[in-house]
Amino acid sequence: MPNAQNSPKASQNLSARSEFWAGVCEEMPLIFGVAPFGLVFGVLGLESGLTPWQTILMSSILFGGASQIVFAQLWAAGVPALIVGGSVCVINTRHVLYSASIAAYLRHLPLRWRILLGYLLTDEAYAISIRRFQHAPPGPHQHFHLLGSGMLLWTSWQFSTIFGVLVGGTIPDSWSLSFAIPLTFIAIVAPILKTRADLAAAATAGTIAILGQPLPWNLWLITAAIGGILAGWLVNRLNHQAGATS
Amino acid sequence: MIWFIMIAAGLFTFATRFIMLSNGISNRPPPWLVDALGFVPIAVLTAIIVPAILIDPADQTIALWDNPRLFAAALAIIAALVTRQMITTIGVGIVALWVLQWAM
Structure with missing residues (x-):
């Protein structure tokens, strides 16, 4: 199938603005998943005994959904601070992968750009912008694509958290909204369970x-x-060894 | 104390995102580490999902057949596999839970 993005003439010299808006538009469908998640976090943060400001600012300081949920749940359970922090850190180590995978496209940028784009490098923004970097011809402004996807995600996450904090108290317990957390994670995990190692x-x-x-x-x-x-990791390794010897 | 932990964890998280963009480290992480980190989302999220479904919040015991969350989650897994949409998965699961809680 002919694809406009694969034609060098079409996108080699895209302006910064069109790269930015392409990032925003391609990120848009993911917002339908992110917004309810942020709302649930806002509600859960208050339920866990965090103050509204702690809940809202955690969305900027950590800016990682699963790790924020874990932070709130462990904090509510009275878990020692060191274990809360350690758990959050383990969950977020996966970003090293994204950082490594996207580095080749961003390494030439000035430090302030790399700091900003590093901060915005979430699962969802990475997933969208790596496609542009790998599959469309390189352009001088291609980093604006990640800026667009990342900023849309950041903005949605902050607003949905704030919305959750504001409406949280008014949602009755009988709605079982906290069940949205395992459901959100089921939506992420079920489709990516593919290999025996995943299972x-x-x-x-x-x-x-x-x-x-x-x-x-x-x-x-x-x-x-x-x-x-x-x-x-072990099953993966055993599979590879079995594959190599057979 | 909570601010200290939050900011420390936030700095660590930023470091995991920035580290390979920092130009201080030019090599990719070793393959064994890449393999292991690839399993982080599945392992962490499943560890959150399973107790949230199986442990009864009222008395902290494991609930199986008389557990509406288990059946609602099963429907949500099917919805996730078929539609691959987060909003549909959450919607199916929540509505299923409401119906089952009303019926069981």
Whole structure:
């Protein structure tokens, strides 16, 4: 199928503005998933005993949905601060992958650009802008694409958090809105479970999360996460070895 | 204290995003680390999903057959696999939970 983006003439000299708006437009469909998630976080933050300001500013300071949910849940459970911080850090280490994968396209930029784009490098913005970097011809303003996708995501996340904080108190418990958190994560995880290693990671993490419930300080979460990562990594490695020897 | 932890974790998170853009590190991370980090989302999110579905919030015990969240989650998984849309998945799961709580 002919694709305008793959034709060098079409996009080699896209202006900064058109790169920016392309990033915004391509990011738009993901906002339907991000906005309810941010709203749920805003509600949950207050329920966990965070103040409105703590909840709202966490969305700028951490700017990572799953890690913010975990922060709020562990904080509400009275878990020691060091374990809260450690759990959040483990969850967010995955960004190193995005950073490594996108570095080749951004490394030439001035420091202030790399700091800004680094801050905006979330799962969702990465997923959209790496496609442009890899599949469309390079252009002098291509970093504006990530600026567009990242800024749309950032803005939606902040506003949906604030909205959640504002309406949170008015939503009755019978609506079971906190169930939206596992549902959000099901929407992310179910479609990406593809290989046997993926399934091993999920099964191990889920099992440890249940069996580890008696552990103090909600350590089940971090134990299950690390156990799942190890299981996936091991099965992956065994598969590769089996493939290499057969 | 909470601000300290939040800002420290925020700085760490920024560092994970910025590290490979910093020009201080020119090599990609070693392949074993790339492999392991690839499993972080599945492991972390599943670890959050499973107890949120199976542990009864009222008495902290494991609930199976008399658990509307389990069946609502099963429908949500099907919705996620079929539609791959977050909003549909959340909608199916929440509505299923309401109906099941009303019916069970």
